[in-house]
Amino acid sequence: MDFKQMQYFLCLAQEGNVTRAARQLNIVQPALSMQIAKLEKSVGKQLFYRQAHGVALTAAGETLARLAGAIMQNIDHAREEMARLDGKISGRVSIGMITSAAQSTLATSSAKIAARYPEIQLSVCEGYTEVLLDWVTTGQLDIAIVNMPPGKSTLTAHHILDEQMMLARRPGSALVLPAIVPYARLKDIDIVIPSRRHGLRRILDAAAAEAGFSLKPRLEIDTLSAVCEVVATTDLVTVLPGIALHAALAEGRLQAHRLKKPAITRAVAWTTHPRRVVSAAMTAVMEIISADLLAAAKQASRLTFTAPR
Amino acid sequence: MDFKQMQYFLCLAQEGNVTRAARQLNIVQPALSMQIAKLEKSVGKQLFYRQAHGVALTAAGETLARLAGAIMQNIDHAREEMARLDGKISGRVSIGMITSAAQSTLATSSAKIAARYPEIQLSVCEGYTEVLLDWVTTGQLDIAIVNMPPGKSTLTAHHILDEQMMLARRPGSALVLPAIVPYARLKDIDIVIPSRRHGLRRILDAAAAEAGFSLKPRLEIDTLSAVCEVVATTDLVTVLPGIALHAALAEGRLQAHRLKKPAITRAVAWTTHPRRVVSAAMTAVMEIISADLLAAAKQASRLTFTAPR
C-alpha cells in the first residue's frame, strides 16, 4: 500500500472517471489505470466497477476510501505539526520571479525569510514567464512565480492573487483623465510599456485587440522600475499591475487609475514541477512571499486614484 | 513524505544505527542514508544527529516519530479491516513447498483455500529449498515454504514453526529402542532417509557430525511419503520432522521416538522477495497453510511414542 497509490485512489474515487482523475493528478490515463490495478492486486479485492461511463466504487472500495481518507488526514495533520515546530526549517530554495513580483516584494520578503528562517538558503532570479516555466520543468528552479499560465501546462500551479492592471501617470501631469479610464483611450496617449517578450505586454495586447485597437507604445521597457521612473518624470503614462506600482504609489510619485472596457486582470501563481516534492522550506518561503504580494496588491488597490484632487 | 520513507525512518529511529537498520530493512546502508536525507530535505528539518556511534533523534525527529508511528498504526488497521471484509479476496498466488510441508498439509490446506477464497488462483509446486529460494528471487514464485534458510539470505523470511526431528519406525518392529533415542544409536541401525540434495538430510548430517559419527543410510529416498511407506512395511527406520510423519502416526502405521544428543530441531518459514508487496491473497493463503502446518506439528508431537506399550 503506497502513499502515492492512495492519493491516486482517493482522487479517482471522487472523480469516478479515470481520464479526468488522471488529468487532475497531472499524469496520463494509463498511468492511473496501472496504479489502480496494482493497488487492487495488493489489496486482493476489486475496488471499482468498470462501466462504460467511468468507474464506481465497490463495497470494498468504499471501505478503503473511508480508511484511506482518514489516513491522508492524519498525514496532512502530521505535515502541519512538523511545519509548526519552530525548530529551524532548512533547505535550499531557488525561485524565479516575473519582474512585477520581484519589483514589489522581493526586498522585504527576502529580508523576512532570512530573519525568520536563517537556515534556508534562498536564491532568486528574475525572468520572463516562459523562460522561468522552462527552468522549473528542467529542474533548474524549484519554483516560478509567474502570470497564471494560460491553457494546460504540465506544471502544478498554486494561485496567489488576481489583480487589476492600472494606468499610472505622474501626479502633476497635464493629461486630463477620468477616474476610471476606458482602455481605448490609450490609443491617443503616449505610453511606455514592456516589450512583447514580457507577459504583461501580451495581456495588454490581448485586451487591446478585444477593445478593437492596437497599442503603439512610445517606449518599450522591460525593467518595471525604470518604467515607473520614466512615468514619474515625464508625461508618458503606463499600464501596470498594482504590485508593480505600489511602491511608487506609496511615495506619491505616481498616480493610478482603474481601467474599464475592458478591465484587465491578471492572475499570479507559483508553479512547481508536479513530480517533485514541495519541501517545507518551499512552503515556508512561498507563504511569506504570497502574503507580501497580496499585501502589495491590496495597498496598490487602496492607493488607486479615484477622483482628481 | 513517502510511505517507504516513513517505514525506513521509524526503523532507523528504533535502531539508532543506519547500518543495522538497513540490514533489518533488507537494503544496503547507503540506500537508507539517502532516503533519510531525502526525508529530512522534504521536511526541512534535521531529524537525526549523526554521532560516531550511530544516530539519535532530534526534537523534530521525536515528533515525527510519534506522528509517523500513529500513521503506520492506522495503515495497519486499515489493512486488517480490508482483509476482514469478506468480499472475495482475489489474485494469483504461486507457492513452492519443501516436500515435508507439501506432504503433510497441502491437501487439506488447498481444499480450505479453495473453499474459503474461491477467487484466489493457487499454484503450488514442490522442490528443494535452494531451488525454491532461487525461484522466489527470480520472481517465478511468490512464496517459498522452506527450511529456515541459514545465514543471510536476500529474501524476507516469516517464521512458521520450530519442530523436532523424530525417529520413526514400524509399530511391530523387532528393534528395541528407549523412549528417547540417542542420536548416535543410528550408527548401528538400517535407516532410510532423503538424499543429500534434500534439506532434511543436510540437517541430519550436520547433527551426526556434531555427535561424532556419519550417517550411512541403507536407502536414500527423497519422496517422504515413500519413505513412510517403506518404514511402515519393513524394519528400516527413518528420521523425519513431525509434520512429515503425522498422517502415518495418526493412522497408527508408524511410531515416533524423540531424539537426544543432540535433539534436532528445524525451523520452517515462508519467504518472499523483499521488494515485492505481499498481497492480501498471499497473506490469506499463508495464514491457512501456517495454521495447518502448526496443527500437524502439534499432532505429531502428541502422537510421539514415549513409553513402550
Added chain:
DNA sequence: CACCGCAAATAATAGATTTTGATTTTCTCG
C-alpha cells in the same frame, strides 16, 4: 446492424528513482 465515440485496458518505450557496491570522510578511542 454496422458505425462512431467515449472510456478504460494493454503494450512497448522512455524517463526517473532506488538500490547497489565501491570508496571516502568523519569521528572516537587506544
Added chain:
DNA sequence: CGAGAAAATCAAAATCTATTATTTGCGGTG
C-alpha cells in the same frame, strides 16, 4: 597518530513509473 566503526558520497545497475500509441468494450445512432 593510526585503527576501526559508522555514515556520507559516487557512479553504475536494476527497478519502477509515466508516456505515447494502440486496442478493446460498451452505448447510443443513423
